[in-house]
Amino acid sequence: xxxxxxxxxxxxxxxxxxxxxxxxxxxxxxxxxxxxxxxxxxxxxxxxxxxxxxxxxxxxxxxxxxxxxxxxxxxxxxxxxxxxxxxxxxxxxxxxxxxxxxxxxxxxxxxxxxxxxxxxxxxxxxxxxxxxxxxxxxxxxxxxxxxxxxxxxxxxxxxxxxxxxxxxxxxxxxxxxxxxxxxxxxxxxxxxxxxxxxxxxxxxxxxxxxxxxxxxxxxxxxxxxxxxxxxxxxxxxxxxxxxxxxxxxxxxxxxxxxxxxxxxxxxxxxxxxxxxxxxxxxxxxxxxxxxxxxxxxxxxxxxxxxxxxxxxxxxxxxxxxxxxxxxxxxxxxxxxxxxxxxxxxxxxxxxxxxxxxxxxxxxxxxxxxxxxxxxxxxxxxxxxxxxxxxxxxxxxxxxx
Amino acid sequence: xxxxxxxxxxxxxxxxxxxxxxxxxxxxxxxxxxxxxxxxxxxxxxxxxxxxxxxxxxxxxxxxxxxxxxxxxxxxxxxxxxxxxxxxxxxxxxxxxxxxxxxxxxxxxxxxxxxxxxxxxxxxxxxxxxxxxxxxxxxxxxxxxxxxxxxxxxxxxxxxxxxxxxxxxxxxxxxxxxxxxxxxxxxxxxxxxxxxxxxxxxxxxxxxxxxxxxxxxxxxxxxxxxxxxxxxxxxxxxxxxxxxxxxxxxxxxxxxxxxxxxxxxxxxxxxxxxxxxxxxxxxxxxxxxxxxxxxxxxxxxxxxxxxxxxxxxxxxxxxxxxxxxxxxxxxxxxxxxxxxxxxxxxxxxxxxxxxxxxxxxxxxxxxxxxxxxxxxxxxxxxxxxxxxxxxxxxxxxxxx
Numbered sequence: 130x131x132x133x134x135x136x137x138x139x140x141x142x143x144x145x146x147x148x149x150x151x152x153x154x155x156x157x158x159x160x161x162x163x164x165x166x167x168x169x170x171x172x173x174x175x176x177x178x179x180x181x182x183x184x185x186x187x188x189x190x191x192x193x194x195x196x197x198x199x200x201x202x203x204x205x206x207x208x209x210x211x212x213x214x215x216x217x218x219x220x221x222x223x224x225x226x227x228x229x230x231x232x233x234x235x236x237x238x239x240x241x242x243x244x245x246x247x248x249x250x251x252x253x254x255x256x257x258x259x260x261x262x263x264x265x266x267x268x269x270x271x272x273x274x275x276x277x278x279x280x281x282x283x284x285x286x287x288x289x290x291x292x293x294x295x296x297x298x299x300x301x302x303x304x305x306x307x308x309x310x311x312x313x314x315x316x317x318x319x320x321x322x323x324x325x326x327x328x329x330x331x332x333x334x335x336x337x338x339x340x341x342x343x344x345x346x347x348x349x350x351x352x353x354x355x356x357x358x359x360x361x362x363x364x365x366x367x368x369x370x371x372x373x374x375x376x377x378x379x380x381x382x383x384x385x386x387x388x389x390x391x392x393x394x395x396x397x398x399x400x401x402x403x404x405x406x407x408x409x410x411x412x413x414x415x416x417x418x419x420x421x422x423x424x425x426x427x428x429x430x431x432x433x434x435x436x437x438x439x440x441x442x443x444x445x446x447x448x449x450x451x452x453x454x455x456x457x458x459x460x461x462x463x464x465x466x467x468x469x470x471x472x473x474x475x476x477x478x479x480x481x482x483x484x485x486x487x488x489x490x491x492x493x494x495x496x497x498x499x500x501x502x503x504x505x506x507x508x509x510x511x512x513x514x515x516x517x518x519x520x521x522x523x524x525x526x527x528x529x
Numbered sequence: 530x531x532x533x534x535x536x537x538x539x540x541x542x543x544x545x546x547x548x549x550x551x552x553x554x555x556x557x558x559x560x561x562x563x564x565x566x567x568x569x570x571x572x573x574x575x576x577x578x579x580x581x582x583x584x585x586x587x588x589x590x591x592x593x594x595x596x597x598x599x600x601x602x603x604x605x606x607x608x609x610x611x612x613x614x615x616x617x618x619x620x621x622x623x624x625x626x627x628x629x630x631x632x633x634x635x636x637x638x639x640x641x642x643x644x645x646x647x648x649x650x651x652x653x654x655x656x657x658x659x660x661x662x663x664x665x666x667x668x669x670x671x672x673x674x675x676x677x678x679x680x681x682x683x684x685x686x687x688x689x690x691x692x693x694x695x696x697x698x699x700x701x702x703x704x705x706x707x708x709x710x711x712x713x714x715x716x717x718x719x720x721x722x723x724x725x726x727x728x729x730x731x732x733x734x735x736x737x738x739x740x741x742x743x744x745x746x747x748x749x750x751x752x753x754x755x756x757x758x759x760x761x762x763x764x765x766x767x768x769x770x771x772x773x774x775x776x777x778x779x780x781x782x783x784x785x786x787x788x789x790x791x792x793x794x795x796x797x798x799x800x801x802x803x804x805x806x807x808x809x810x811x812x813x814x815x816x817x818x819x820x821x822x823x824x825x826x827x828x829x830x831x832x833x834x835x836x837x838x839x840x841x842x843x844x845x846x847x848x849x850x851x852x853x854x855x856x857x858x859x860x861x862x863x864x865x866x867x868x869x870x871x872x873x874x875x876x877x878x879x880x881x882x883x884x885x886x887x888x889x890x891x892x893x894x895x896x897x898x899x900x901x902x903x904x905x906x907x908x909x910x911x912x913x914x915x916x917x918x919x920x921x922x923x924x925x926x927x928x929x
Binding site for chain 1: 556557558560561562563564565566567582583584605606607608609610611626627628648649650695697698699717742743744762796797798815816836837838839840860880881882883884901902921922924925926927
């Protein structure tokens with residue numbers, strides 16, 4: 130069957146049947162529930178996900194057949210019913226969180242690195258390494274809406290794309306690893322976007338974030354000792370270097386795992402950043418973009434995540450120190466707790482108002498839940514090699 | 530039937546049958562939907578609410594029998610399935626947003642002024658003028674959990690309570706109008722709260738807000754020309770005056786309607802406040818709590834609400850100028866649009882990521898929806914004398 134709306138590398142895959150954890154064949158009455166307390170957990174080794182709820186902390190269902198999700202992320206429809214999961218293999222899978230089944234799955238690229246959903250919930254954008262560029266799909270049908278190959282230079286080579294996030298006004302922003310350029314694709318006037326290109330973003334930008342207000346786009350640089358920043362509210366958009374030379378003049382450490390910029394926290398007027406290769410998190414003033422402090426931590430930080438109220442920062446670490454979590458009290462800038470959840474703590478997700486945090490402990494095949502006031506474990510759930518955890522409250526956030 | 534868990538002034542009321550707007554007797558399969566895009570609209574004159582969804586902008590159902598909801602507000606359960614509506618008559622009504630019906634309704638006080646839900650979703654607190662104090666209920670059953678009469682002075686008079694909001698860690702904070710005190714009720718160790726009292730909050734605090742990070746509690750004062758502030762992250766909690774004398778030395782205007790502090794916006798390091806009685810909104814630095822600017826507006830502001838990204842402030846006005854909305858571009862501090870939606874624009878609510886805003890136009894018996902990029906009306910829905918609009922995304926926010 131030829132589907133002209135799909136690019137020639139995309140294909141519609143067979144939908145595999147979900148495995149029920151509870152009673153088989155739940156009725157619509159049994160499935161009737163709110164979706165604000167739902168979430169999913171990536172089981173990376175088995176290509177499956179768990180659908181969970183955070184009120185009673187239970188697993189509702191396992192869904193299989195998602196392909197290679199060794200580096201997967203997810204976004205949610207604005208009604209918090211559907212999840213869109215971006216797999217490493219270019220797979221884009223739409224999940225019905227209530228029925229616990231795959232609605233549709235396509236393979237839209239060869240090597241995908243993440244995605245985003247537009248503020249009106251209508252468009253899903255996926256960032257690809259191979260072929261380099263961004264593809265945009267209809268959120269309802271997963272039909273291709275726009276293809277944006279990341280061409281650069283004289284011979285129109287294709288760049289890997291990184292740091293794809295949504296912006297207010299039906300826009301997406303992403304960055305070209307090979308070209309050091311940031312592009313903004315504006316879909317406000319329809320499905321043929323206007324694309325604005327911002328050059329000179331630095332050497333080998335490897336990831337990026339946008340602040341929760343959609344104003345500041347910050348890019349991590351692999352090829353330079355610093356970061357770059359765009360004030361998206363400015364009349365003229367330009368990339369400017371910040372924290373230049375933050376590791377300069379000191380002995381560099383080998384980097385065991387690149388930190389995730391999604392994990393950068395903004396709290397009480399400070400950005401909290403995992404320092405690449407260093408046993409430190411950096412504090413940066415959110416107005417002046419200058420370093421204000423460093424906090425020494427146990428290992429090389431991967432995620433430095435703020436509790437939703439911003440009073441605590443929870444940090445996990447690269448191997449071989451990835452059995453540990455440290456909790457920083459931001460007002461005093463002190464480490465108030467060192468936890469040892471177990472081997473390979475890969476990811477954390479806070480409940481929407483931050484009373485609890487869930488964390489994947491891959492080596493223990495479990496997800497642990499902690500009370501963020503007492504810092505004590507309150508529950509754990511079995512999971513097969515869990516990695517990313519994504520709660521539906523992300524549906525309501527800009528740039529997640 | 531005696532129910533010892535209800536206070537002696539509370540009574541269980543009969544639940545009135547909902548009126549179906551669409552087909553009668555929807556099946557569970559038809560009701561199966563996400564709850565992240567739902568909301569409710571208060572129809573103040575008829576004691577009814579409309580349940581709406583913001584994806585296709587439709588009304589799903591009208592629910593009647595909520596009593597006097599002339600000054601009503603609402604909070605949501607953390608799964609975004611249930612709404613709790615606080616009526617002026619002391620009514621507390623739990624609504625099932627999926628089934629479109631009243632689950633339970635109690636009259637818990639004589640004159641109620643608003644409520645809050647704890648961060649774990651387990652407790653509902655209601656603030657009462659009469660009898661003065663706060664009552665706390667189980668969110669599941671609406672059984673009374675704790676009664677906190679607002680006693681003050683030598684003869685234990687009861688104060689009206691205002692400015693009740695939730696704080697992280699199963700806490701509520703509220704303020705005593707007559708005593709000028711703020712109380713924090715800490716339920717973290719169970720259902721018998723520890724209560725901390727902060728005196729000297731100023732003369733006749735009439736309303737309060739907490740910032741989205743749960744850190745700053747700011748109280749409006751009716752009896753003084755200024756506000757008071759508590760840094761809730763400080764080791765010693767104390768009330769400090771801010772913006773003292775912001776209207777001093779100038780001719781005072783009569784106040785046609787008190788501004789709502791819930792409408793205070795925090796955006797890009799600035800608070801935006803409706804100035805009492807003045808045709809101005811005030812900007813206040815969110816670190817130093819000093820005035821940085823004033824913006825002249827069309828009338829006496831009631832709500833000054835930030836679009837979720839904080840780039841725009843939408844302002845409505847007290848009578849007789851309540852047919853108008855002004856939109857302020859915060860970076861330039863200019864009014865970029867003056868809209869005339871119609872008679873008596875009472876309230877606004879943004880969609881969670883801010884692409885649209887809904888507003889109640891009471892005198893036109895309709896709710897209008899605007900695109901926040903083009904500032905054009907995109908839809909309108911009939912409603913009977915609509916006032917407050919509350920979307921389920923509030924479930925995930927601190928202090929709303």
